[in-house]
Each structure stands twice: as C-alpha cells, then as structure tokens.
Amino acid sequence: MKTLFYNAKFYSLDEKNNTYSAILCDNDKIIETYKDNYPNIEAQKINLNNSFVLPGFIDTHTHSFEGGLYQQGVDLENCNSIDDILTLLNQANIISDMIFAWRLDENNLKEKRFPTKQELDKVNSHTPILIRRIDGHSCIINTPAEKMILNNNKLDYALPDNGILSGSLNDIAAHTFHKNLDNNAILNCYKQAQTIALQNGHTTIHTMIGDANQSILHYPLMNEHLNDFIIDFEIYPQSFNLEQALKYKAKRIGGCILADGSFGSFTAGLSQAYQDKPINEKGKLYQTQNFWDTFIEQAHKNNLQIGVHCIGDEAIMQIVTAVNKAQLKETKDLRHQLIHCELVRDDMIPEIKKAQMYVVAQPMFDALWGQEYGFYHKVLGEKRYKKLNRYKTLTDNDIIVTGGSDWYITDLAALKGINAAVNHHNKNERLSIKDAIKLYTVNAAKLSFDENNKGMIRKNFKADFVCLDKDIFSTNSINIIKVKRTIKNAKIVFSTET
Template sequence: MGTRLFFHCSGRDLPDPAHPAFDSFVVSGNLITQVGFGLERHSAWKDLPRTDLGGAVVLPAFADSHVHFLQTGLTFLGCRLDEATSLDDVCDRLRHHAARHADDWILAWNLDETMLREKRLPTVAEIDRAVPDRRVWISRVDLHSAIPNSAAVRWAQQVHPTATLHHDYYYRDDYVILFSRLMRDLPRAMKERALELARRWCLGRGITTVHALEGGWAATNDDVELVADFLARPGFHGVVYHQSEDPALARRRGWPRLGGCLMVDGSFGSRTAALSAPYADDPTTSGVIYRDETHLDRLVSLCADHGLQLAMHAIGDVAIDRLVAAYRAGVRRYGSRALGHRIEHFELPTPTAIAGAAEAGARLAVQPAFEVLWGGPAAMYARRLGPERARRTNPFRTLRAHGLALAGGSDSPVTPLDPFLGIHGFVNHPTPEERLSLAEALTAFIVAPHAFAGEERLRGHLQPGFIADFVCLRRDPCQVPADQLRTLRVDRVFVGGQEVPPDHFQEEPA
C-alpha cells in the first residue's frame, strides 16, 4: 500500500476529542507511523503522495460492540416495518413488498407496536388479508417474538408441532426454535448478499469494526463460519462471538471468546425480561429465566477451563443478579481466568448487582439507543415497567462511577447501526443524572469495543502503531448542541489508510 501523507485536518483523539491533537499524519501500509502539525511542510515528507482532507475533523473510526450481522443484512432484503405508523400501514408495506418480490417467504422486520397508532400487534387474520398466499413472518423489533400469517402457522405446525400461538404471536422457546429453523433454511446466496449489504451500511456510517454475535439459536455453525470468512476479507474488521455453549468452533478458529446473546432472560418489549416484580402493564407475568444458576456456573467453569471470555445476555434485575453472582463465584474459584467476562445489555441492575459486576471485572456491552427509542416517562419502558423502574434503566453514569467499562453497541437490527444515535443516547439519557459526557460517549463507540476484544493496542486511536481506520466529519461533534448529535454524519471513511469509495456505502435498505 506504500506510504502516504494526510494533511489539512483537525485531528482528534481520545480521551480529549475537543482539542486538535494533530493536523497531519503519515500512513505506511495500513499503520499510522507519524502524527504532528505541519508535516506537509517538512522536507522528510516532501516526496510522499498526499491527501488533502479539506479541513475536516478527523476521528478514529467507529466500532459497534453488539451486532447480529447476518440478521442485519437480511433486514435490508426483507420488508422493513420500523417506520410503520399504524396496522393499515403495516399491511400496506407487506402487500407492496409481496408485489415486488416472488420469494416463498415474506420476512418482515423491526415491528414495534408501541409506535403504532393502535398500540398493538397485528393478528394472524389481519396479516392474512394483506398476504394470503405466501408465508409471512414478522419479527418484533426486539427479536424475541414474531407474528405469523396462517401459511406460516401451518409451516410451524409441521416443523415444531408443539408450538403454540400466544395472542397470535410466537415467543419464548417456540419463537427461538422456529426462528432458528427459518434461518437455517434460507439460501446461502441470500445470506451472502445480506452480509455485503450490512458491510456497506456500516461503512456509510463510519463503522469499520463490528462485534458480530452469530449462531446459536439464530443461525447454524455454517452460517457462523460464513460470517467469519466474510469479515476476514480486507476492508472491514469483525470480531466474531459464537453464540453457543460448545467451545469447539471457537477453539478451532482461534477465537478467545464464547457466547454473545446466550440468553439468561428475554426483553422488556416482549415482557420476557426477568423481573423481581410483575410487569406494570401485565401483572400476570414477571418474565422468564432461560438459564438457571447451575447452568450459568457450568458455563463460567467451561470458559475458565478453555481460557475463553464469556458473553451473556441479561436485561431484567433477576437475570442480572443471577449472572453477576455466577461471574463473582467464577472469580473466587478461578481468579484471573474468570475476569473480563461480558454482560450484554445490563439494563435494570440493582445497586448490589452493579457493585458485584465491578468486583467481578465484568465488561458491559450496552445499547444507549434503547433509551432514545423507549426511555422516558411516556415511552415503552415506562408502560412496561412503571415510572419508578423506568427511571432506573441503563444507569450509565452510575455504572461509570463504579469503574465499569462500557462499550457502545446497537444490537442491530434491533436498533439502527448508527454510532451517532448511540452517542446521542449516552449524552441525552432521559434521566439527567445518568448522562455521560461527549468524550465518554465517543470512547464507548471508538475505544472500548477494541479493548473488550483485546485489540486496544492496535485499534481505536490515531497514534503511531495503530491501524489507520478513520473518519472525516464536516461538523465538529464538540461544537454540535447535545440534542443534535444524532444528526451528525461522516463525510469520508478510510480503512487501513485507503478511502472507501462512496459508491460502496449502502445508504438505504435494498
């Protein structure tokens, strides 16, 4: 790749993004070798090819610590319902998609009934009226439940005869089993196309690294290897988490980690997150536990034996308490071999769990966009949990005060792959005392994911010896009003010092 000089920029690095750290830098191969001011005027660099960055603010490229990468790509090939405003709108979108695509399945994604005028999910009969002749599978936005039409119900009865509709949707174990089977049967060519669309979408938003949580109930081992091989290609970087309790594939591929969304519980939206008191809008349930204490202890021991970092999903206070207890017990039993395990989400922790997570050296992969979409006194969290518990969700400032490391992520396709939306969520938390500074928010989406993956000495900074993944912005994030952070966009993207052509960006779903 040779050596190139980049100049005429306001280069920023962390932890102080407000002040220029350099205005020019040199990249050799894919690594930064020199940073400074006015390097273009130095005789040592006068013969280098050079790139004028036009006065842009330059930041290290973004990373997303929690992405279901294959599923994200599949949403771009399916029927997107994230902007639907009513049940009629949902049905119109299904009809329109069915008219344009001849697939056996109509896969629809990101339905959030709390955003619909009627505040409820569609029924099987309503979907039948929109698409009567093909199978329809509508995934709720949290990927913890789905609504079928009658054709899909008949399929479900064939592949999983004990599956039971709950108020016209599948959830809990039935959803997991059916969705796993559906994913397994999708054509390989469709999955390959989906991966490319997901990559392009990331690059268009300045994301050059993803933590891809793949497999398990959501895909087969072949799918995991398909994703891993795709992410190993030049021009993008992926850290694969195999969502399995079997370490064989991770050991064969040399991945020092296991898990991802290995679920201890479910989600608030589907009322399956495990709570110590019933849901405010459905007192008949307090959620569900998928893995008990014995199961969790066994997984911690397994990872200690194989030298693997473990990542597990816990949202409700009961699930978090159980997982933190298992992690603390692991540290007492195995010492340093049990440090640094991840907890995905960690949304409603008790003070005891927060202290215990810090004691166990747990690392928290959090999704601040959840608060943008569902936080606050009038949104879904308040309806599901009641106002008092809703004020305690995602207590980012409290977590940082206890010394816990936070890595920002989207949980895409649950929320969009958009680091600025996540940064906005950190800085504008509906509970003011839980807000982070802009510098902390940027660190969570630039530095922390690489530290979680053991790559903190190679990625996440614009310093000599680091990979030259960086983005150019026309607007300075430090000068943008806090409530406008979500409007920021990247102007140019470089991976290993090579500019990504704009036509490689996926700007809109296919």
C-alpha cells in the first residue's frame, strides 16, 4: 500500500541537507521524495498540517523495563523533604505486592539525607518498599523488603541497618524486586515504555535487559515478543554471561555492566581523587584490567558488539585499553560502546579513536548536573569539570557520539537531550542543532549498523518520522517544541491531532 505524506518540511539530515515537501512510501519504506510539487498518484494521502519533520528519534540507551515499571510507581523527583517522600509513598500503587519509587535526589531535600528504614516502616510495615536513587546506584529499603531480599538470596552477611544499599547490594535488591514480577507484568513494563517513547517521537529504542551481573533476566521472553511491539526494540543482554548471549544469538553483550559507579555515589573511577572527599578517594573500579581484557577479547572474538558503563576517566581507560588489545589481535568493525563516557582527558581521545569505539552519551546529565557550581563542579573541581561530556571535542575528532536518555535516569525524550547538547554548560562542548539531532538519528542508526535504512529521510530508508510543531532549525528555544505525530513504518502511531 502506498502512502503520500504532504504539506510539511522534511529535513533529510543527509550530507547535502536536502529538504522535501512530500514523501511517498510503499509499505514501511520511503520510495520517493519531492522537493516542491508532487505528481497526482494513486496513494493514501496524509496531510501533515505544516509540520516540521525529522527522522524518527532513536534512543540508544534505556532501561525500558525499569522505566516502564517505575513509571507505574512513585516519582520522587519533585520532593523537597522527607515528609514529601513519605506522603507520596502513602498513596503508592501496589504492584505485585511491592512498592516501587524512583528518582530520589537527597541533595534536593532540606534534610540532605535519605529517609531511614524506620521512617519507611511507618509508611508500610508489611509491603516491601524499594526507593531508587536518581542515578540508580543506591537504593533504600524498609524492613519487609529486607526480609524479602534475605529470603530470596543466600547472603552470608547482614544488610546495613539504615536500609541504604549501594554497590552490589543495590543490584541484589533491585534484582530481587524485579524477579518477583510475572511475565505479563514484565511485558506491560515494555508497553508502558513504548507509549512514552512514541509520545516523544521515538521509533527505535535500545534497551538493556539483565541484572548487570550474570543473569540476562527476561531477555529470551522479550526476544520472542519483539514483533508484538510497534517500535523497534534493540535489545542488550546486560550481563557478563557470554555463553547465554551466544545461545540466544544476541548481536551484542553488555549495557550498564559496570566498570565503575557514578559521581553521585562517589563511585565513578577517577585517576585523581574527588574534590571534596578525603584525600585519595578515587571512586571505584569494579573489575581489574585483566578481567576486562579477557571478557572483551572473548566477546570480540565471537563478533559481539560490547557495551560497558564507564563514567570516570580511569574506568573509561580500562575499557578502551582492553578494546585496543582486542583490536590489535584482530581489527573488526563491531562499534563497541563506551556508555556514558563522561570524564574524558585530552590524552584519551586518540586512544578512543584508535579503538574505533562509539560514545553512547546522555546530554541530559549535563543539563541536570553540569552547571557552574553545580554537582559536577563541586565533586570534580574547576579543571576536571570542563572535561565532562565532551560531545563537540569527540565529534571534531571523528568519534561517533550517539544520544540516549538512560531512562529511567532521565526522561525518555530526545528533544530534551538535543536541547541539552545544544546548550551544554561548557560552551566549548556545545553541538550545532544538526549535530545534536544526529545523536538521536544518523549516529544512532550507525550504532546498530542501520545506517542504510534508518536515521535519515531518504529513498529506500524506513518511513519512520517525527512531526514537530515548530522548526527546530529556526527556533530560539528547543524546549517549547512539541511532538505532534510519530510515524512508524508509514503509519501514524501517535498523534495529538484528531
């Protein structure tokens, strides 16, 4: 079936910056583009009402299951005090006999601390409560949750009495809560993710599945159900288990498998100590160089694309070094991913380039924490905070940067990421509007080897579009632009218009 989309300005994002006024599609593909007038052809005709159209957005890094799950739970983002938190928890939805809350930033609370286990027990003394910190690297639990975790795991030690868990205990807690959901509840989380993705103009999202350790959790379940979804999910077995990844014929392995933690939890692995911490506190490297060398060599040998979470310069260098060793043995175009890749010293750039690695960035991290005298500045100091999230420097050095939300950490909304990349707090790292859009289109398509069918509006490419109400190339503020419609495979799958 042919469909003609007209009455719009289509930005191709190709090398020549072509724009079109109409596009003809056959089934899910673009078969013709028209600059001005289009011929009278037999086709279903869809009027796009003066929209400005970009290729459908691709978010290259989400935790869609957790995002979809926590979306049904309690959002603590706007809490200013412990009382605010407890009030919201009192009204929480109960999901499979558990309470989930997320996006807690204790720095925004007047008490500047987490709620205690005792305070949470007063809210509910029989239903397990899990509160995730905004960066996902710490959590707080109540007594019923503690019991559930101890019953479900063979731990030969007690949990911290204050109910605050970080590092591997944070993973164990989250894993225990997630494991107690049934298949229907799991698939529902992805449906929730899809709804939000479409509302914000995405037609493809990369999603991490697994507990970041040995288990790939419900990866096979999602693998079987991929065709039940409108959007394309690019799935990642997020674990160190190569055997399982190969068994399920995954194209890649990893995701937020951790080389280090986060700045917020003072666990990002640094070459020099944190600014306002005791001397020599350099964060945490979760694995040895030897571990990464072996793991990455094996994955590379088996033609798996590798993605690793690395934030501090020392952690990033561990991964880059291991990939360079593997590339030296046999050079392959596998597009291995440095996920987050926040603190990049100048001398690291040639090494990243040599490794032919892609940087999977979260521009919203800069918007949230990158302001002068903001969090990054405070913990890293004047000199280092200028070396964070170096989108422009990387791009200028021909290192491909892609955009991701790390949803549930930040909103699943590419326009917010584009806005953040254009308005980077460090003027030297600001991207042009086109380069910022490319993070979520052209570059993102390359990450999954889809550069010949996604990420541009071009003949023989997928008919995946996002229709905006304003022209992103001539507006002063990207943050007032709204997604009017999302079109996937030439079908309108989200619309604010009747």
